Amino acid sequence: MYALNGWLKAVRADGLVLVRTRVAGPWGFSVQQRDAVVFHFVAEGRAFVRQAGVDVMELQAGALVLFPRGGAHEVAYSARGKSVSLETFLAKRDGVVDRDPKAVTLICGQFDMDRHLALPALRALPRAVLLHAGMEPGCSALGDTLRMLRNEVETPNFGNQIVVRNLLSSLFVYFMRDWAGAASLTAKDWFSAVRSPHLARVLARMHEAPERTWTLEELAGEAGLSRAAFARHFSDLVGEPPHSYLTRWRMGIAAQLLEETDQRLSEIASRVGYQSEFSFSRAFKLARGVSPIFYRRSMASRSKTGASAAQL
Structure with a gap:
């Protein structure tokens, strides 16, 4: 696993x-x-x-x-x-x-x-x-x-x-x-996906290299399946299409970088597979409902509030 x-x-x-x-x-x-x-x-x-x-x-x-x-x-x-x-x-x-x-x-x-x-x-x-x-x-x-x-x-x-x-x-x-x-391999959920001989490697590769420009053909190749069979199998088990899952993963990693580092947006964009700051910002706002800059500021404010409360 x-x-x-x-x-x-x-x-x-x-x-x-x-x-x-x-x-x-x-x-x-x-x-x-x-x-x-x-x-x-x-x-x-x-x-x-x-x-x-x-x-x-x-x-x-x-x-x-x-x-x-x-x-x-x-x-x-x-x-x-x-x-x-x-x-x-x-x-x-x-x-x-x-x-x-x-x-x-x-x-x-x-x-x-x-x-x-x-x-x-x-x-x-x-x-x-x-x-x-x-x-x-x-x-x-x-x-x-x-x-x-x-x-x-x-x-x-x-x-x-x-x-x-x-x-x-x-x-x-x-x-x-x-x-x-x-988990049963016949359960058709995320847990069966991480145990699937076809999908486990794909999920691991997505997790390891979110910055890579993955195509559906490349992901299908990692799974050892045809493009159509892979897309269907992935959606059935994981609950969403491959690139939807990949975007979710990328935005999660980006959110952590925004919260925990002072890296510039262009650097974070590159870390999660986006060629420009603009395209990354647009994808982040679509996924999280706020811009990367607003998210970073809100997390910084929350951290200060939590630190102040801990001192009381």
Whole structure:
């Protein structure tokens, strides 16, 4: 699954813990739609998750549930338990440890990422994904990571934030890797594409060299298929035509360069396969809704606001 490496490297899910608590008695909170992948991990006890149009999920100890598209949902002590807003719950319960032997230990958070870049993979996932990682040491890489995550958020020590961030990044990689490995080649989605002998190489080449002027014939040649067969096969599995996916990838890489570097637009244009600053700017605005200059300024402003809040 070489194609997954480049994707994970570029997407770079940035994890954040929202809730860490040990709570007993009637409790519950609701999570509104978020522009992030939301997760809940039950380290001890059990909890119930409700989402409109989906059967209620019971989470036993060791269970991890993810909402890839950040859909609205509720988490509670029972299948019909009342809930308050997440903000209200956080104000009362975050970091609080209840000594009741029947208490539930919860760690909840989210993964922030460039959703434009991640969309083909995220839309291939169910609205909610329930995993049973297990809590026994050595049971699975996912389970071991969750155990270490619990230890870090429950045991104050220097460097906790750095370790938690790295563990969350690993958690996302393990999840994506396990899901891709279990995907059926007949599923006709992005995960089956990264396992397809015809399309995996094409995706990897797009990820590696977005600056190259790829033609449909060249991409078909990488796949070892005729032009028509390749275009049809790619669209069926990935969910969009080859050059639409390539443009999405290019704009995602460009967005990162705009946010993280001071490179000129002409340099970024060249890095993502555009011959001129004008053609790049037009493509970026069409894909992202704003010009590259406006995007860079808005990201810089957001970074300053976040840094100021962190100092308070």
